[in-house]
Amino acid sequence: MTGKKRLARCRPLLGTYVDITLQGDFTNAQLIELSQLGFAAIEHIQQLMSFHSSKSELTHINRYAHLEPQLISALTFELLQQALQISELSQGLFDVTVGSALVQHRALPNHGFYEPKHSFGMNEYANWQAIQLQSDAIFFSQPLQIDLGGIAKGFAVDKAFDAIQHATDKLTSEANSSKTDINICINAGGDLRMSHWQQQTVGIRHPKQPQQLLPITLKNTALATSAGYFLADSRLTENAGIYSPKTHTPVRDNRSYSVFANNCMLADALTKVIALMENPAPLLTALNAEALII
Amino acid sequence: MSLNRRLFNKSLLLGSTLAFLPVRYAHAKTYLTIEQAQQLIWGATALTPAPLELSPVQQKAIEQASKVRVRNAKINAWKTADNGWFIVDQVIGKHENIDLAVGLTAEGKVNGIEIITYRETYGFEIQNPKWRMQFHGKNHTTPLKLDGNIINISGATLSCAHVTDGINRLTHTWNLVLKAL
Numbered sequence: 001m002t003g004k005k006r007l008a009r010c011r012p013l014l015g016t017y018v019d020i021t022l023q024g025d026f027t028n029a030q031l032i033e034l035s036q037l038g039f040a041a042i043e044h045i046q047q048l049m050s051f052h053s054s055k056s057e058l059t060h061i062n063r064y065a066h067l068e069p070q071l072i073s074a075l076t077f078e079l080l081q082q083a084l085q086i087s088e089l090s091q092g093l094f095d096v097t098v099g100s101a102l103v104q105h106r107a108l109p110n111h112g113f114y115e116p117k118h119s120f121g122m123n124e125y126a127n128w129q130a131i132q133l134q135s136d137a138i139f140f141s142q143p144l145q146i147d148l149g150g151i152a153k154g155f156a157v158d159k160a161f162d163a164i165q166h167a168t169d170k171l172t173s174e175a176n177s178s179k180t181d182i183n184i185c186i187n188a189g190g191d192l193r194m195s196h197w198q199q200q201t202v203g204i205r206h207p208k209q210p211q212q213l214l215p216i217t218l219k220n221t222a223l224a225t226s227a228g229y230f231l232a233d234s235r236l237t238e239n240a241g242i243y244s245p246k247t248h249t250p251v252r253d254n255r256s257y258s259v260f261a262n263n264c265m266l267a268d269a270l271t272k273v274i275a276l277m278e279n280p281a282p283l284l285t286a287l288n289a290e291a292l293i294i
Numbered sequence: 295m296s297l298n299r300r301l302f303n304k305s306l307l308l309g310s311t312l313a314f315l316p317v318r319y320a321h322a323k324t325y326l327t328i329e330q331a332q333q334l335i336w337g338a339t340a341l342t343p344a345p346l347e348l349s350p351v352q353q354k355a356i357e358q359a360s361k362v363r364v365r366n367a368k369i370n371a372w373k374t375a376d377n378g379w380f381i382v383d384q385v386i387g388k389h390e391n392i393d394l395a396v397g398l399t400a401e402g403k404v405n406g407i408e409i410i411t412y413r414e415t416y417g418f419e420i421q422n423p424k425w426r427m428q429f430h431g432k433n434h435t436t437p438l439k440l441d442g443n444i445i446n447i448s449g450a451t452l453s454c455a456h457v458t459d460g461i462n463r464l465t466h467t468w469n470l471v472l473k474a475l
Contacts, residue, residue, distance in 0.1 A: 008325045010409035012454035017409065032334065189451040205449030211414060213447060227450035241450050258448060
């Protein structure tokens, strides 16, 4: 028996600080190896899906997918498929095509191939229905800009979590031991997932005093929060935590929107939906999620 | 007293007040020791301490090349036998104050970044009695211990742009100074 060991690491990824904390009956070297797998999964998603990088798969799609179908990776396909499902369930209140408006508002960089519109008119933008996924390819029926900023962080947390869980199971089966438990906690700038979440307390920042933490007992394995209070110092001008894909304008209500769900991708995406939907309760119930608005 | 003089006095007072207020941390988390960070970035490769101090000319050149301010002339550096580097640096953002470890290969490529300590800084807000009052009288059964009970925080995403700037400053430091050592 090695006894319960703990490893906490934090690295700058996905534009924020990503914290992976592991605890269990493993050697230090094993915990390091497991944490490396988690960070590698997140780095891989960052390379594929960064809007800011001119070399990401996402930027390639945004540049060419309206001209002809583009082959895409299984991971990007999987995330887009889920994003489109959430768009459908939320009647378009969650919409990854909000990228065009975000470039227009200068909340995202313009890579030079996107022509900004002259006005912010509601009918000038394409929406999620212009995205077509076919087996391993993507096509846009009109020019548009996908931004996965509202969902990819949660997705990355889930993939890192799965990678660590899977490798742990493999380690224990190879060692021929009974399944060893590992305590996993991943927090990507407020989008977090915990394996042993029951009775765990987390702090949710007060939107008016972000340094103040409100203690909340976790209600599911994943928790994500969206709000605008940290964006004032961003380099890009127009900022808000949440944009409305219907009106193409930022939501500026000084509130904080948190969602508990059984995966972090869903929690992340639903924070935007509850900020915009008049009565989100039925949707939350249908998706087995809970919300907290401060 | 002229208006100008009064404004001058006022700004002087404000400046001196800020200078004497201690910086307090609303939340802090230590991740790794320096030895652990060394092991994560360089594995079993031996590291020799190689601290150095930048000259004012070097500082200026790094600032011009990286467009990032050099706050500290002293560099906490270690070196491998093959000219690889391990540097412990500090980055001060608007909300955070971070100690980080960066590995640079003999070619000046970043081969690892680990946050050693993360602290949230709220210099003078915490001194304001009105603000402090909000910590008290909250009707929670568990007392709010910032560094004890709560180790995980959910909230709006905090940008790591200052760390990115800090790494940019270090790669330029390598190019202008460390490469030749």
